[in-house]
Amino acid sequence: MKILEIKNLKKSYQSPEGVSQVIVDIASFSLNEKEQVALAGESGSGKTTFLNMIAGILSPDHGRIILNGQDISKISGVQRDLLRAESLGYIFQTFNLLQGYTALENVKLGMMFGRGVNTQYAMELLKRVGLGERFNYLPRQMSVGQQQRVAVARALANHPKLVIADEPTGHLDHRRAMESLALIRQICKEQGAALLLVSHDREVLAQFDKVEDLNKINQAVGTVGTKGVS
Amino acid sequence: MNLFQKFENLFFLVRRSLKQHALSTLITVFSVALATGLTMAVFSIQNQTRSAFTGGSTGFDAVLGARGSQLQLVLNAVFQLETSPGNIPWSLYEAVKSDSRVQLAIPYAVGDNYFGYRIVGTIPEIFTQFEYQPKRHLTVQDGGKIFDPAQREAVIGSFVSQKTGLVVGSTFKPYHGLFFDPTMQHEEVFTVVGVLKTTNTPSDRVIWIPINDVYRMKGHVLRGTGKEYTAKEGVEIPDANKEVSAVMLKFYSPQAGFMLDQTINRQGKIATLAWPIGKVMAELFDKMGWVSKILTLVAYLVMVVAAGSILSSLYNTMQERQREFAILRALGAKRSTVFSAILLESTMIAALGSLVGYGVYLVIFAATAVIVRQQTGVALDVFQLHVALIAVPIAMTVLGTLSGIIPALKAYATDVVRNLDPLS
Numbered sequence: 001m002k003i004l005e006i007k008n009l010k011k012s013y014q015s016p017e018g019v020s021q022v023i024v025d026i027a028s029f030s031l032n033e034k035e036q037v038a039l040a041g042e043s044g045s046g047k048t049t050f051l052n053m054i055a056g057i058l059s060p061d062h063g064r065i066i067l068n069g070q071d072i073s074k075i076s077g078v079q080r081d082l083l084r085a086e087s088l089g090y091i092f093q094t095f096n097l098l099q100g101y102t103a104l105e106n107v108k109l110g111m112m113f114g115r116g117v118n119t120q121y122a123m124e125l126l127k128r129v130g131l132g133e134r135f136n137y138l139p140r141q142m143s144v145g146q147q148q149r150v151a152v153a154r155a156l157a158n159h160p161k162l163v164i165a166d167e168p169t170g171h172l173d174h175r176r177a178m179e180s181l182a183l184i185r186q187i188c189k190e191q192g193a194a195l196l197l198v199s200h201d202r203e204v205l206a207q208f209d210k211v212e213d214l215n216k217i218n219q220a221v222g223t224v225g226t227k228g229v230s
Numbered sequence: 231m232n233l234f235q236k237f238e239n240l241f242f243l244v245r246r247s248l249k250q251h252a253l254s255t256l257i258t259v260f261s262v263a264l265a266t267g268l269t270m271a272v273f274s275i276q277n278q279t280r281s282a283f284t285g286g287s288t289g290f291d292a293v294l295g296a297r298g299s300q301l302q303l304v305l306n307a308v309f310q311l312e313t314s315p316g317n318i319p320w321s322l323y324e325a326v327k328s329d330s331r332v333q334l335a336i337p338y339a340v341g342d343n344y345f346g347y348r349i350v351g352t353i354p355e356i357f358t359q360f361e362y363q364p365k366r367h368l369t370v371q372d373g374g375k376i377f378d379p380a381q382r383e384a385v386i387g388s389f390v391s392q393k394t395g396l397v398v399g400s401t402f403k404p405y406h407g408l409f410f411d412p413t414m415q416h417e418e419v420f421t422v423v424g425v426l427k428t429t430n431t432p433s434d435r436v437i438w439i440p441i442n443d444v445y446r447m448k449g450h451v452l453r454g455t456g457k458e459y460t461a462k463e464g465v466e467i468p469d470a471n472k473e474v475s476a477v478m479l480k481f482y483s484p485q486a487g488f489m490l491d492q493t494i495n496r497q498g499k500i501a502t503l504a505w506p507i508g509k510v511m512a513e514l515f516d517k518m519g520w521v522s523k524i525l526t527l528v529a530y531l532v533m534v535v536a537a538g539s540i541l542s543s544l545y546n547t548m549q550e551r552q553r554e555f556a557i558l559r560a561l562g563a564k565r566s567t568v569f570s571a572i573l574l575e576s577t578m579i580a581a582l583g584s585l586v587g588y589g590v591y592l593v594i595f596a597a598t599a600v601i602v603r604q605q606t607g608v609a610l611d612v613f614q615l616h617v618a619l620i621a622v623p624i625a626m627t628v629l630g631t632l633s634g635i636i637p638a639l640k641a642y643a644t645d646v647v648r649n650l651d652p653l654s
Binding site: 077078081092096101109113154 | 247567650
């Protein structure tokens with residue numbers, strides 16, 4: 001069964017000169033439940049735009065995104081927020097942790113807008129990512145690797161059906177990147193969540209059985225105007 | 231997720247935000263507290279002073295004095311504030327005293343002070359007959375007694391005792407005039423024989439001595455007959471020469487006041503009857519109504535400024551919090567959730583400020599009460615309930631909520647993608 005299905009997805013931006021530039025143009029893409037897929041994408045291939053549309057925080061100009069059986073382009077903004085809160089985990093490249101909140105509170109934020117906060121489960125997740133002793137640490141009091149693990153725990157906090165990860169190892173050295181990747185994949189597997197990970201790192205991509213090349217599936221790549229746009 | 235959980239989540243977000251912006255929160259809460267406290271104090275003090283000076287029981291219905299301003303007469307004789315408008319002959323006192331409509335007539339003779347505290351020459355009936363409140367006489371504290379009219383004795387108010395240190399057995403020499411001038415000391419020595427129990431009325435600030443001792447003080451000249459007369463030691467003063475500054479009157483019925491008002495004020499030319507005392511004072515407050523209006527307006531403006539400070543403190547943080555809202559939205563928070571969080575934040579700042587405002591109110595009120603008591607002897611009750619003590623904090627909280635709308639709308643409109651850092 002498919003957890004994510006995309007058809008004829010298009011997204012354009014208006015340039016400062018007023019010219020419409022197509023950033024994403026994907027005819028078809030899908031992801032099965034519990035499947036782990038890597039998307040290979042260079043800078044400017046529209047990968048973040050693509051992930052943001054899947055997350056429902058950016059509306060496509062055209063096409064359908066069916067997430068967990070719901071066409072997110074046809075539901076209301078509130079329903080989209082709820083779907084995101086209950087079915088999706090997002091690991092950002094820069095983690096996007098809230099600086100004024102502790103590790104535990106950041107993880108609880110991942111539950112807050114969905115089915116509700118379960119502090120016990122948030123603590124278990126942090127223990128699972130090796131931060132059992134860091135519940136009350138603020139992001140600035142943790143290393144980059146630790147911050148990333150908090151972000152992983154937060155993405156899994158709402159029992160998502162799909163986790164999307166945007167260059168999650170981009171800020172880590174090679175050893176930590178591999179460890180982190182293994183952790184993300186392992187936890188998604190344990191939680192029964194599908195994983196869609198975007199990276200341009202060949203070694204990261206090599207860890208996946210299934211790798212899709214965004215340069216190939218996104219028809220907009222290489223056309224005028226996509227350069228420098230995410 | 232039920233409504234309680236949703237509120238709990240909002241409360242969690244707000245608490246975190248207030249903690250994160252602790253300094254600006256503290257400053258804003260303080261400004262709201264000042265506004266709330268000040269406004270409550272303005273309303274409450276205005277209300278209490280008005281009722282103390284106009285509706286408060288003075289124990290007398292009217293004051294009879296020299297021809298002139300009724301207000302000056304009341305301020306001088308009842309509140310011991312103004313200068314005396316002049317004297318009236320003793321015969322007038324005798325006349326009203328014997329009037330069947332008059333229940334009680336007490337003569338006052340003023341003109342001296344002790345370190346600024348007014349000395350009033352009167353008769354012992356002020357202690358035995360006069361009730362400053364129903365069934366409450368001016369009574370001396372344990373160990374004291376009322377003065378003997380034949381002796382140079384004094385009974386002093388509790389506030390005078392507290393401020394001057396005079397106690398039973400102390401002696402003092404009065405100073406001439408209603409205002410203290412160290413060069414104007416009389417030679418006569420008075421002995422304090424009693425200190426009055428606190429009444430929370432202007433009487434607490436008065437030194438009472440026998441009226442004849444006022445007449446007999448060296449340098450005092452009586453003009454009851456129109457000619458000057460100086461009292462001599464051992465010689466009784468003829469009544470015709472005596473004068474009084476005022477006669478305090480209590481009537482059997484309000485009709486008596488009306489009739490005497492007609493007789494003395496409208497037909498007579500010798501004296502003035504200030505009646506009823508509350509109405510005379512109310513006229514003063516009415517004349518000063520514009521001051522009250524300005525104070526009220528200032529208080530309202532301060533509240534609006536405080537609401538503005540909530541708006542600006544929240545609005546100023548909106549730019550730096552755009553990313554925070556974007557992250558929350560990316561985690562599934564609805565637009566209405568971030569909107570509500572900001573609204574709740576402004577409401578909480580206002581509510582917290584209003585709560586602290588009670589402390590500010592107590593400080594302002596207590597300080598004012600001390601000054602009013604020192605100047606007039608009238609005691610204001612800081613704990614007396616007034617509708618403003620409930621309405622003002624509620625109004626301030628509502629204003630706080632309203633002032634959160636603009637920042638909340640900004641949070642509501644946060645562009646998630648643009649504010650998620652950085653685009654890759």
